[in-house]
Amino acid sequence: MENIREIREQFPSLKKNIQLSSCSQSAIHIDVKNSVQDYMHSLEERGTDWGYWMDACEESRRKFAEMINADVNEIAIVSSVSHAISAVLTSLEPHALKNEAILSTSDFPCIGHATLSQGKYDVKYIHPSTNTYERNITDKTLLTSAPHVSFYNGERLDIKGITEIAHRNDSLMFVDAYQSAGQIDIDVKELGVDFLAAGMQKYMLGMPGIAFLYVRKEIANHLVPRITGWFGQSNPFAFNSQEVEYAEGARRFDSGTFPMINGFASKSAISVLLDVGIPNIERYLRELSAYTLDYCREKGLEVASPLQAELKGSNTAIKVPNANEIEQKLKDRQIIMSARNDVIRIAPHFYNTKEDITLAIDELAKLVPISSR
Numbered sequence: 598m599e600n601i602r603e604i605r606e607q608f609p610s611l612k613k614n615i616q617l618s619s620c621s622q623s624a625i626h627i628d629v630k631n632s633v634q635d636y637m638h639s640l641e642e643r644g645t646d647w648g649y650w651m652d653a654c655e656e657s658r659r660k661f662a663e664m665i666n667a668d669v670n671e672i673a674i675v676s677s678v679s680h681a682i683s684a685v686l687t688s689l690e691p692h693a694l695k696n697e698a699i700l701s702t703s704d705f706p707c708i709g710h711a712t713l714s715q716g717k718y719d720v721k722y723i724h725p726s727t728n729t730y731e732r733n734i735t736d737k738t739l740l741t742s743a744p745h746v747s748f749y750n751g752e753r754l755d756i757k758g759i760t761e762i763a764h765r766n767d768s769l770m771f772v773d774a775y776q777s778a779g780q781i782d783i784d785v786k787e788l789g790v791d792f793l794a795a796g797m798q799k800y801m802l803g804m805p806g807i808a809f810l811y812v813r814k815e816i817a818n819h820l821v822p823r824i825t826g827w828f829g830q831s832n833p834f835a836f837n838s839q840e841v842e843y844a845e846g847a848r849r850f851d852s853g854t855f856p857m858i859n860g861f862a863s864k865s866a867i868s869v870l871l872d873v874g875i876p877n878i879e880r881y882l883r884e885l886s887a888y889t890l891d892y893c894r895e896k897g898l899e900v901a902s903p904l905q906a907e908l909k910g911s912n913t914a915i916k917v918p919n920a921n922e923i924e925q926k927l928k929d930r931q932i933i934m935s936a937r938n939d940v941i942r943i944a945p946h947f948y949n950t951k952e953d954i955t956l957a958i959d960e961l962a963k964l965v966p967i968s969s970r
């Protein structure tokens with residue numbers, strides 16, 4: 598990454614910590630912090646400023662749309678990916694001949710929770726390889742879901758290929774892009790997906806509390822979300838409680854008052870990503886990923902991720918005994934990594950360097966007994 602020193606100056610926490618946890622929470626950019634403070638300042642100084650707050654949220658919607666090559670009216674503002682998938686599921690009408698939801702075993706658990714709890718889908722889980730999709734998606738499938746990148750081991754799925762299979766069987770395609778947005782270039786038109794959701798906390802440089810849902814414009818107006826609210830109406834400020842009149846396009850998936858503080862954080866966070874350029878970030882992270890895989894091999898650590906950088910995102914999952922304990926021990930040494938089940942995940946962003954990774958792996962190797970390497 599060119600001008601890496603300058604970049605790192607803009608993330609003050611990097612002076613204290615080696616932060617390699619973008620699969621969970623990325624480091625905070627100074628502009629994001631300033632935007633959050635700007636919102637707090639508006640509360641303190643002006644009491645209310647609805648127009649200003651709404652503009653910040655609309656700007657974050659516009660920038661997210663730009664980032665994934667969507668139209669602004671194809672984006673809804675929601676509170677989480679769990680909210681996004683739940684709203685999508687309530688908007689579909691399964692019937693006897695078409696009631697199947699095909700989920701991936703590498704989907705984040707909230708996708709399964711939301712789908713099972715609807716009680717109206719015949720839910721099947723399949724291993725994420727294109728061949729299994731070919732065999733399992735049928736004309737009974739109403740919705741197919743796959744993560745763009747696995748939260749567990751960073752495996753990158755062939756979303757375009759899966760979407761083609763789904764569409765051949767007249768199934769809609771939902772993509773959970775929470776682990777890819779901000780680190781991998783996403784073009785929804787190129788992928789052809791129907792829905793794509795991502796929150797701001799991970800590679801998006803923001804905070805939890807806000808997520809975006811893309812709904813392809815050709816289908817949006819045919820959908821009737823049952824998780825809704827006044828912001829999902831064509832005129833929220835009509836204050837008419839006796840009719841439901843959904844907004845046009847994906848905006849019908851907006852629900853209650855926007856999470857204003859997150860709108861402020863998001864508009865700045867996405868601006869930073871767009872300024873650096875997602876294709877540049879993706880290229881750089883692939884280089885770091887290849888280095889991480891090589892260095893883990895050299896240190897004898899067991900990697901649970903694909904062993905080729907082009908088959909994965911930034912996250913490299915390393916098998917360890919007592920992952921949570923190791924996460925804490927590393928944190929005590931100012932190294933921030935994230936545990937999941939039996940792995941510790943090393944997930945750099947564009948502000949990280951090979952030196953960060955070397956230091957983190959050296960410390961990690963000291964904590965992993967030779968017998969389990």
Ligand SMILES: Cc1ncc(COP(=O)(O)O)c(C=O)c1O
Nearest residue numbers: 677678679705748773775776796
């Ligand atoms: C891929 C993926 N999807 C969804 C979630 C959960 O998202 P939310 O808490 O916004 O529902 C996570 C959280 O780690 C994730 O990694």
